[in-house]
Amino acid sequence: AQSVTQLDSHVSVSEGTPVLLRCNYSSSYSPSLFWYVQHPNKGLQLLLKYTSAATLVKGINGFEAEFKKSETSFHLTKPSAHMSDAAEYFCVVLWDRLAFGKGNQVVVIP
Amino acid sequence: DVKVTQSSRYLVKRTGEKVFLECVQDMDHENMFWYRQDPGLGLRLIYFSYDVKMKEKGDIPEGYSVSREKKERFSLILESASTNQTSMYLCASSSRGGRVNNEQFFGPGTRLTVL
Known part of the structure; x- marks a missing residue:
C-alpha cells in the first residue's frame, strides 16, 4: 500500500537555527508532492x-524542499527558524x- | 482573496443527533472534499465530489453521507452522531485540472464534540 511517513511527531528548534522535517513516501513512480x-x-x-519540474522547490516564508527520487524523499527545510514558524506541518x-x-x-x- | 468557509468553528452535539456541516467555496472549483483530522492520524478523506450531484467515498466514509446540490456548497451529514465522531472536520476545494490533483484550499475547520 502507498504511504507517507513523517518521523518525529514533535520537533523543537531554537529560534534562528535550521529546521529540517523529513518526509518519505512509498511509490513505484514519481507522484506530485x-x-x-x-x-x-x-x-x-x-x-x-x-x-x-525542478527538484528543489522554493515555497513561502523561506521554506524549501528537495525531491530525491532515489531516496523517495521530500524533506522540508528552512535555514533559520522564526517564532511564527510554530505550527503543524503535513x-x-x-x-x-x-x-x-x-x-x-x-x-x-526563543 | 480565495475563500473556503465552514458554517461553524465549534459544535457540540449529543449522541444520536443528526448533524450537518456546511462548506462553501467562492472559487468556482469543481472538486470539494471532506476530511477529519485526529491527533497522530493526520487527515483522512471521508468523501469527495468532483461535480454537482456527484460524490465518491474516501477512505473512511462509514457513518457519514454528503450532499452537493450546488457547485459552491458541499455538506457533510452525520446521520446519527456517535462519540467516536468527535473530531476536527476540514473542508477543501480544488479546480479540476484533469484529475483531483491540483492544490487544495482548506477551510478553517469545524471542531465537533459528540457527548
Missing part, C-alpha cells in the same frame, strides 16, 4: 509543491488522491 502548514485554529495552507502525496502524513508539530524556542 506537497507540504502544507497549519497554524493553531487555522485551516491548512500550501507551503510548496513539486510537480516534476507532507502530502498525490496518487489517485491525496495522502497525508501524520504531521510534525514544530515548537520554536
